Amino acid sequence: MTQDGGRLQLSEPVIKQGKKYQFLLISSTKSDRLIQPGDLINLELPSGIDTTAGVVISGRAPIWLYAYLTDKLQFTAWVACYEPPLGAVVVATNSDVVDIGEVIDIHPPHCYHQQLCPALMIVGPPNSGKSVFSHALFTALSCETPDIYLQRAHWDGEGNYLLDLGTEAVNRGDRGSFTDEFFPYHSQVILQLRREKSLVIVDVGGVEQPQKLPILEACSHYLIISCHSQAIDAWHEFCGERGNLKPIGVINSVLTPMEIIHQQKPYLEMTAGPWIPGEPAAVPQAFLKRLRRLILLNK
Numbered sequence: 001m002t003q004d005g006g007r008l009q010l011s012e013p014v015i016k017q018g019k020k021y022q023f024l025l026i027s028s029t030k031s032d033r034l035i036q037p038g039d040l041i042n043l044e045l046p047s048g049i050d051t052t053a054g055v056v057i058s059g060r061a062p063i064w065l066y067a068y069l070t071d072k073l074q075f076t077a078w079v080a081c082y083e084p085p086l087g088a089v090v091v092a093t094n095s096d097v098v099d100i101g102e103v104i105d106i107h108p109p110h111c112y113h114q115q116l117c118p119a120l121m122i123v124g125p126p127n128s129g130k131s132v133f134s135h136a137l138f139t140a141l142s143c144e145t146p147d148i149y150l151q152r153a154h155w156d157g158e159g160n161y162l163l164d165l166g167t168e169a170v171n172r173g174d175r176g177s178f179t180d181e182f183f184p185y186h187s188q189v190i191l192q193l194r195r196e197k198s199l200v201i202v203d204v205g206g207v208e209q210p211q212k213l214p215i216l217e218a219c220s221h222y223l224i225i226s227c228h229s230q231a232i233d234a235w236h237e238f239c240g241e242r243g244n245l246k247p248i249g250v251i252n253s254v255l256t257p258m259e260i261i262h263q264q265k266p267y268l269e270m271t272a273g274p275w276i277p278g279e280p281a282a283v284p285q286a287f288l289k290r291l292r293r294l295i296l297l298n299k
Helices: 037-042 063-072 130-142 182-194 210-218 229-242 285-298
Strands: 006-010 014-016 019-028 054-058 078-083 087-093 119-123 148-152 199-203 221-226 246-253 258-263 268-273
Touching: 019 063, 037 063, 054 063, 054 087, 063 078, 119 130, 119 182, 119 210, 119 229, 130 148, 130 199, 130 285, 148 182, 182 199, 182 210, 199 285, 210 229, 221 229, 229 246, 246 285, 268 285
Parallel strands: 019 054, 054 078, 119 199, 119 221, 148 199, 221 246, 246 268
Antiparallel strands: 006 019, 014 019, 078 087, 258 268
């Protein structure tokens, strides 16, 4: 069923692990892939929902849409939300077949690819614009290829929801701290995403730490964005020589608006910017062209 801002599609019922369920798949019908609160007014559930089965909500959508659909689906046996790294997380139930908080190892239909998709690490020293650039790259590519994922593999609290807000909100991230399990966990998440997506963008933070080696092993390519030219060689050594990743490009990050290409091969290098939290940021077309080519080569 197509609405003004999005499409809700219902899969056929499936029985797995003794549990009967359907997937409710969310997709946007707008060119910018955004769903707005006003779209809820005319949003209706598709026909054919099996009330004796669970319903797993899946798709790129705001938290409030997931909350709305969970409430609307209370007449079903149980409701879960799908998260690519985990599976289906049960959030509501009228059945003794599942428990709240249970994670079910199931995935949307047709989501697995025969080969791993590329995973691009965005690296560079602090305050170079990595998070802003990653978000801008994800936004630009997802408008034309929705099957893309941005994984924030660091603990500083700067998620997409903050970058979509104003300048004052951007600086209020709730920063966590490192644990031994952090990077191995994200490594497994990235590998899982590479089985389901067309491209995974990985924002890994601003220090070339040996603890990040599991992330290197899970990725395939890297892009350096640096406000300090003297820091670039260290990232090449870390990602290219130690991680055996393929370079896509180098951006010398500046605060003055400009785009100057210095070389095209063996990787793209340019001076560009600015990448400032809370301000509009556009990805240079030269980099978008390279990433589109990378996605197509994997299909």
